[in-house]
Structure formats: structure tokens, C-alpha cells
Amino acid sequence: MEEKPIKKQQDLTWLENLQKNSWEPEVIISGIILAFLFVIPSRFFELSVVLIQDYGLEHIPADLVFVYFSAIISFFKIFLVSHLVLRFLWAGMLGISYAFPEGVKKENLFKNSQNIDYKHPTYYLIKLEAWCSMAYGLPISVVVPLVFITLYLILLIGIYLVFDLNFEVVYVIFMVTLILFAVLSLAFKKSAVRDYIGSSMNGTVSAIYQSNLGKWAFMLYTGVLVVLSLPLIYYDIRGFSQYRNEVNLEEADYNWPQESQYFEKYNTSGRRFGRAWTTTNLVGSSHMVLNLAYYERDAKDLPRMNELLQGEQDTLPWKEVNEIPQLYRVYLNDSLLQDLDWQSITSGMTGQRAFSTNLPMEDLPDGKHEIRIEKLVYLPPFLGMGSELRHREKWARFVFLKVDD
Known part of the structure; x- marks a missing residue:
């Protein structure tokens, strides 16, 4: 009976130590992924051109596919750059906390500044730690849905190319599928699929952020993310109009x-x-x-x-x-x-x-x-x-x- 409390305390201690030292793998992973993300758009550009010229992909699906992948890459660029910036601020505040453990010495300030209630550096250090963890964990809520949507999109494009279909047919299939999924999700409040999606990792993470940050704050954050990604998407697709074979320059x-x-x-x-x-x-x-x-x-x-x-x-x-x-x-x-x-x-x-x-x-x-x-x-x-x-x-x-x- 005594082993369970001991095991529980060991797990908590391990988790606390892991949280304290998580910044090292976070920074390494963010840096490595960012290096790839800044190279990948040019590869997707080349792949899209090959699909258009060598395989007969029409310019409308080519534009949609390229913009879709560019949007995903831009989202994650913003996620990871934000995380690294926060970690940079966190490292600076950590150094300040170590160099000046006593915080502000009011007696050494000008008199007009001595009445301000200054906070200790560790207060902001803990805040920044929480923000860093929050910024790093948010992508989990979008990764899994994007994987399924991407695989489904690749499947449809593959069917379209192999069977030489009109893109209109593929577009209708894709839109009908999304509408049916949305209608079924709203129509059946209790279903195995809905429960499975809601209790999955990305569903749980999304619910955590919405319930703690607020539904509208979460939606506002998503909207800001979309707006910030637009210049990156525009930069990625520059020159792609040259490969729209059916249109004038x-x-x-x-x-x-x-x-x-x-x-x-x-x-x-x-x-x-x-x-x-x-x-x-x-x-x-x-x-x-x-x-x-x-x-x-x-x-x-x-x-x-x-x-x-x-x-x-x-x-x-x-x-x-x-x-x-x-x-x-x-x-x-x-x-x-x-x-x-x-x-x-x-x-x-x-x-x-x-x-x-x-x-x-x-x-x-x-x-x-x-x-x-x-x-x-x-x-x-x-x-x-x-x-x-x-x-x-x-x-x-x-x-x-x-x-x-």
C-alpha cells in the first residue's frame, strides 16, 4: 500500500524536473524545424510546377494545393519564431534574476521612482515560462487535423491525376465531404466519432486552450495568426503565376x-x-x-x-x-x-x-x-x-x- 504514494511522488518529482529542463529540447527542436521550414516552400514550389507541367495538374488545384501547404508552413513558422522570441526574453530574465537576486533596491532609485511597487524578476520569469510552454504546445491542437486533411487532399489529387478527371468533380467531392462531416458533427451530439475526436490529444489540447484563455480570445489569437501568415504566403507564391498556362501574364x-x-x-x-x-x-x-x-x-x-x-x-x-x-x-x-x-x-x-x-x-x-x-x-x-x-x-x-x- 505504501508503494503507490511513493511511486506517485516519484512521478511528480520526475515531471517537475522535466518541466524545469524542458527549455533545452524546446529550443533545439524549434531551431531544427525552423531551418527546414524556411527551405521547404521552395521545394513545394518546384513540386507544384512539376505537377502542372509534367502531370497536367490544372492551375486552380495547383494554386489551392500550393497556398494550402504555404499556409501550414507559415503557421508553424509563426508558432516557432514566437516561441524562440519568448525563450530569448526568458533567458534574459533568468540572467537578471541570477545577477540581481534581491530585485529592485528602492533606496538607490530617484525619489520619484521609489513609490512604485516593483515586482521581483522571478515573477516575470515564471510568467515567461508559462507563455513559452503555452506557445510551444498550441501547434498540437492543429497537427493531427492537418495530417488527416493533407492525406485526404493528396488522395483526391492522386485520383484526379491517375483517372484524368475534371477538377470540378474532385472539388465537389471535397466540399461535399467537408459539409457532410460538419453536418453530422452538429446533428449528433452524442456519437462515438465525436467522443473520440473530442477526447483525442489535439481535441483535449484545443479544449484546454479555449477553456483557460477564453473562447473568444482563442478565436482572436487564431485570426491574428492568419493575418500574420498572409505576408509569408504572398512571399512564397511570388512568381507562381508564370506557370498558369491558361491565362495571360x-x-x-x-x-x-x-x-x-x-x-x-x-x-x-x-x-x-x-x-x-x-x-x-x-x-x-x-x-x-x-x-x-x-x-x-x-x-x-x-x-x-x-x-x-x-x-x-x-x-x-x-x-x-x-x-x-x-x-x-x-x-x-x-x-x-x-x-x-x-x-x-x-x-x-x-x-x-x-x-x-x-x-x-x-x-x-x-x-x-x-x-x-x-x-x-x-x-x-x-x-x-x-x-x-x-x-x-x-x-x-x-x-x-x-x-x-
Whole structure:
């Protein structure tokens, strides 16, 4: 009978010692995870581009998937950075508590400051310890739900790609699933699933924070977290619009094209090209090699595009497309280049598939010139819209200089 109180006291002592020394693994784990989190977004960027170009993922699901993962990463960045900042303050207050164990000596202050009721440094040290632990434990309430949602999303995207479905179908399935789950959760106040979720680790942690901080305070904290993550998400998705094959360039990219997106010379990061590119912006030879990025979605859409072209498409300069390069119209300055000889290649620099051709430059005078590319695109059906052709006159554009050999 005496062993149980002893065992209980040993457990409490072990737990207290563990809590006192928890800051060391907390800081190490936070630092390691943060190092990965600041690298991962570029990897997700590359993965999303590969899914679009090589596997035919449409730009709407690609945007949703990339923004979703970027949001998750941004949330955890804020969690962990906040924790490290609090631990930095905690370490400073710990040093103050050790260096000045007596706290404030009022007799050594100016008279107008001696009437203030100063707290001992350990008061703030204990407060900071509690805040650090609170900031570090909060992610537990979102980890498990995010894991299940992510796995479900990956499953749906996999089905979508393998069976070549319209994204509209996958989107409806995903939304109906979420609505059914929400309705069932509200309709049945007592159910095994509801009890299991509520008593799980993340459900318990969420209930602890809501009951101790207050429901509205917890919701406000979540809202602030979302607002703080928006700049990080925006930073991660910069340049992703280049890979939206079905749309025109954004006005900023069209009027002020970035050299790294069109010239291998300036693509020091080795990132895949989204539209058209060549070797350099200085042309001193009799020809220029022009490359167009390959998109698997174009190949899948060709039959449907020809069906639509047989209808009332008199306003389009295309009558029939038998191969992907026929979707493009290349202009040198204001002259349409006819009968270009395209060949399929794999770019040695980025490893992506592309169509390549030589543009004649012999008769071109020295100076500034422009390559402009138009494209015929197919808009897939989505929520009652799409399933139609569009002529994208601002699909790609860059300026180069012809120089004397």
C-alpha cells in the first residue's frame, strides 16, 4: 500500500524536473524545424510546377494545393519564431534574476521612482515560462487535423491525376465531404466519432486552450495568426503565376518582364521556366534558339480543342491544331513568324520538357527587338464556367538586343 504514494511522488518529482529542463529540447527542436521550414516552400514550389507541367495538374488545384501547404508552413513558422522570441526574453530574465537576486533596491532609485511597487524578476520569469510552454504546445491542437486533411487532399489529387478527371468533380467531392462531416458533427451530439475526436490529444489540447484563455480570445489569437501568415504566403507564391498556362501574364509581368524568367543567363537558381525562354538577351549570331515550356495539359486538351474549333470560332485565327506547337503564334517585333520548325527536347539546364526552334536573325538590324508569343488555350469546366477556348495575346514577351559580332 505504501508503494503507490511513493511511486506517485516519484512521478511528480520526475515531471517537475522535466518541466524545469524542458527549455533545452524546446529550443533545439524549434531551431531544427525552423531551418527546414524556411527551405521547404521552395521545394513545394518546384513540386507544384512539376505537377502542372509534367502531370497536367490544372492551375486552380495547383494554386489551392500550393497556398494550402504555404499556409501550414507559415503557421508553424509563426508558432516557432514566437516561441524562440519568448525563450530569448526568458533567458534574459533568468540572467537578471541570477545577477540581481534581491530585485529592485528602492533606496538607490530617484525619489520619484521609489513609490512604485516593483515586482521581483522571478515573477516575470515564471510568467515567461508559462507563455513559452503555452506557445510551444498550441501547434498540437492543429497537427493531427492537418495530417488527416493533407492525406485526404493528396488522395483526391492522386485520383484526379491517375483517372484524368475534371477538377470540378474532385472539388465537389471535397466540399461535399467537408459539409457532410460538419453536418453530422452538429446533428449528433452524442456519437462515438465525436467522443473520440473530442477526447483525442489535439481535441483535449484545443479544449484546454479555449477553456483557460477564453473562447473568444482563442478565436482572436487564431485570426491574428492568419493575418500574420498572409505576408509569408504572398512571399512564397511570388512568381507562381508564370506557370498558369491558361491565362495571360499579369500586367506587371507583361510590362516589366523579369530577366530570370526568360534567359538562362540570369536563371542562377535553376528554377524551371514557365513559358518561353532563350539563352541570353544579347544576340550576336545569325539565329536565336527559342524554347517553349511543355505542359501535359495541352496534350490532353487537344481533342476537345479541335471539337470546339469546328463550332462557331470564326474570331480565332486557328482552324485546327494537330500538335502542341500549333497552339502558339510567335511574333518578332510586329511580324508573325511562319512555318517554324519545332523539335521536342529536354532542357539540359532545368531538366524540363520543351519545344525548341531557331529564329533567323541575319537580316535583323542591331538594337532592341521584341519576341511576343500568343497562345490558344482551353479553359476546363469549373462550377458552371469554362469548357471554352481563349486567345491569349499576352502569353509571353521579352526584349533582346541584337549586337554586332
